[in-house]
Amino acid sequence: MxxxxxxxxxxxxxxLRPAGKLCDEAIKYRAKISFQKGNATTNxxxxxxxxxxxxxxxxxxxxxxxxxxxxEALEGVVAxxxxxxGE
Structure with a gap:
């Protein structure tokens, strides 16, 4: 991890637009990718x-x-x- x-x-x-770009990038990888904001975890x-x-x-x-x-997933999503x- x-x-x-x-x-x-x-x-x-x-x-909607940047969230879609984030999802499109995350889907490229086999790894499970989530993010945490406060106590909430999001796919x-x-x-x-x-x-x-x-x-x-x-x-x-x-x-x-x-x-x-x-x-690779972390590098791609963070970058x-x-x-x-894209905005």
């Missing part, structure tokens, strides 16, 4: 779960990856979030 904390840079948080491969997490601008989330390609998720 590998994990890393990252801040959300999108001014509108994880609304990063589920668009509805990501939207339900209500992640806002400047929130800090911890990306957690478990599985055979966990390191996408740090780039602003």
């Amino acid at each position: 590998v994990c890393q904390k990252v801040k959300i840079k999108n001014p509108a948080g994880l609304h 990063a491969k589920s668009l509805l779960s990501v939207l339900a997490a209500s992640v806002k601008y400047n929130d800090e989330v911890e990306i957690v990856c478990e599985g055979e390609d966990e390191k 996408l979030i740090q780039s602003g998720l």
